[in-house]
Amino acid sequence: MTAAVSKGARPSLRHRLADRGFDRILLLVLPALTFMLVLFFYPAVYGGVLSFQPLGGKGGPFGDYAKFFGDPYMRESIWNTFRIALPAALFNVLAAIPIAVRMRGRVRGKRTMNTLLVVPISLGTVLVSEGLLTYLGPRGWLNRTLMGLGIIHQPIQLVHNMWGVIISLIITGFPFAFLLTLSYISGINPKMEEAASTLGAGPWKRFRYVTLPLLAPGLAITFCLTFVLAFAVFPSAVLLGNPAGDSHVLAVAAANAAFQQYDYPMASAISVITAVFELLVVALVLALRSRLYSGSTAGGKG
Amino acid sequence: MTTQVLAAGQRPRKRTVKSPFGWIVWAAVIFFFINLFAVVAAVVVNSFGTQWFDTWLPSGWTLNYYATAWQSYQLSNILVVTVQVALTVVVVSLVIGAPAAYVLARRNFPGKKLLMLCFLLPIMVPPITYGIPLATLLYQLHLGGTLAGVLIANIVPAIPFVILVLTPFIEQIDPNIESAARMCGARTWQVLLRILMPLIIPGLLAAALLVLVQTVALFEMTFLVSGPGSQTLVVALYYAVFASGIRPAQAISAMAVIYMLTTLVVLVIALRYVSPTQMVAQVREPSEH
Incomplete structure (x- = not known):
């Protein structure tokens, strides 16, 4: 404002920068950016570098990666993570769709239901694991009820294996997926379905050819976020699963390497492997998403 | 947010007459909530119980564990x-x-x-x-x-x-x-x-x-x-x-x-x-x- 433009000359550097959007206001982003660079990106790069420096230099730069992929027990943790995270994320998203379809618009009790659904999200997996240990245990209420109804004769084993972990991921992940799907579906103009209805489409056809295509990009994001939550499963895998067996997931392997063996390079290598596999899935889903319709769902005049 | 958007010019939906689809959805939601409630209740009941082994509820109640x-x-x-x-x-x-x-x-x-x-x-x-x-x-x-x-x-x-x-x-x-x-x-x-x-x-x-x-x-x-x-x-x-x-x-x-x-x-x-x-x-x- 104070820098006057000298007559006839090119505008000052400050003005030219301001024209491109660089001005003093932009400096406001610096604290946050510095913080993220120092405490997120620097540790991430540091971890990446560390993962190529195995303890004692064993096996050269790729020693820890070779060790991880060479050890069947360690290698298995990738498969374990996918076996738990994929079904849980898929179930959460697929179950969320019909319920969100039903619950859009004005439905009695919706506000109460949404409020109750936030409870498991904010309680978190540690508390849900503690509750499920009692509830799903061999003498817990679930087995008791099922045996009382004569559905089963022996208690079914749902804790200390991967089923407990999957159930805990559904209890915390389904409300998350549902609320997200609901917010997407509420953004779709109901006039579009009404238009389809006047053209003679039944409920299934309206869903299949109108709502679903408009919802699909949102579902892709919902799946990604639910998958990220499930892929990072840690507390419930330890408390509710069998962390040495079928729920020896990547996060458990990384934490064990860091805090039981104090092998930080190995822990970093496992972190890198986790991030790579997770981002591969997210990238795949987002790539598929970019092939879908991506425009307004509000149905303007255009 | 959603209710406000839909409030104007929306024909009232018949929500009282439920289709089979509606019933299934509600049943699923209620099933989820029963389990959620049971998970939370199991923790609360256990915290007040003196001993809880092979029964529906603990054999006695106490606040001592707090x-x-x-x-x-x-x-x-x-x-x-x-x-x-x-x-x-x-x-x-x-x-x-x-x-x-x-x-x-x-x-x-x-x-x-x-x-x-x-x-x-x-x-x-x-x-x-x-x-x-x-x-x-x-x-x-x-x-x-x-x-x-x-x-x-x-x-x-x-x-x-x-x-x-x-x-x-x-x-x-x-x-x-x-x-x-x-x-x-x-x-x-x-x-x-x-x-x-x-x-x-x-x-x-x-x-x-x-x-x-x-x-x-x-x-x-x-x-x-x-x-x-x-x-x-x-x-x-x-x-x-x-x-x-x-x-x-x-x-x-x-x-x-x-x-x-x-x-x-x-x-x-x-x-x-x-x-x-x-x-x-x-x-x-x-x-x-």
Whole structure:
């Protein structure tokens, strides 16, 4: 404002920068950016570098990666993570769709239901694991009820294996997926379905050819976020699963390497492997998403 | 939000007559809630029981395990740490995140997408993957196991969160108000503090509450960095469940109930100002702009 433009000359550097959007206001982003660079990106790069420096230099730069992929027990943790995270994320998203379809618009009790659904999200997996240990245990209420109804004769084993972990991921992940799907579906103009209805489409056809295509990009994001939550499963895998067996997931392997063996390079290598596999899935889903319709769902005049 | 959109000109739907599809959906929802309720009730009932073996309910009732839990887990210390961490994280992440959200909402500049990605990436990768290297660094700086280390580790995921909540909020405030203030001779800091600040207070409040709820429940970062004197409630609960057998199961449940009550108090306060969908929907469109 104070820098006057000298007559006839090119505008000052400050003005030219301001024209491109660089001005003093932009400096406001610096604290946050510095913080993220120092405490997120620097540790991430540091971890990446560390993962190529195995303890004692064993096996050269790729020693820890070779060790991880060479050890069947360690290698298995990738498969374990996918076996738990994929079904849980898929179930959460697929179950969320019909319920969100039903619950859009004005439905009695919706506000109460949404409020109750936030409870498991904010309680978190540690508390849900503690509750499920009692509830799903061999003498817990679930087995008791099922045996009382004569559905089963022996208690079914749902804790200390991967089923407990999957159930805990559904209890915390389904409300998350549902609320997200609901917010997407509420953004779709109901006039579009009404238009389809006047053209003679039944409920299934309206869903299949109108709502679903408009919802699909949102579902892709919902799946990604639910998958990220499930892929990072840690507390419930330890408390509710069998962390040495079928729920020896990547996060458990990384934490064990860091805090039981104090092998930080190995822990970093496992972190890198986790991030790579997770981002591969997210990238795949987002790539598929970019092939879908991506425009307004509000149905303007255009 | 949704009800307001639909309120005008929407023909009333017949919600009382249920189709088979409607019944199945309701049955599924009720089934989910029964199980959710049972999970929570199992913890609460266990915390009050004297002995609970092969029966529907415990054989007797007592409050003693709350005293046991309070003393043996030193819950007063843990609660103080939890409150300190949560409040500090909220204040610091707002002070750092809000200016950045303003820039992202108001300015277009080369590299904006890259900057946006910088703030989104921490949300898209599992906390344990960047938490382990961060914890390693903090331990090297002798901050591991201290309250300062726990604070730093918890602020990392909170800042992107604040930015994601506040950016759309600031975007929908009319920029002409700021231009008008400038025309009247206000300086930049006056525009920001006296014009914009009062307008974004609802957004700041929503962001603060969402960060508060998240920080109280955030397990991984504190787990990786904390030491004996700097555990938050959720991490202390994890260790209690992990080492179950050392102390009576009822004491662990009592601790879980105390954790649950803490979370619910925060949640009830939060839900007065933010809608349930806002709790999850601030990360709706990570790949757009």
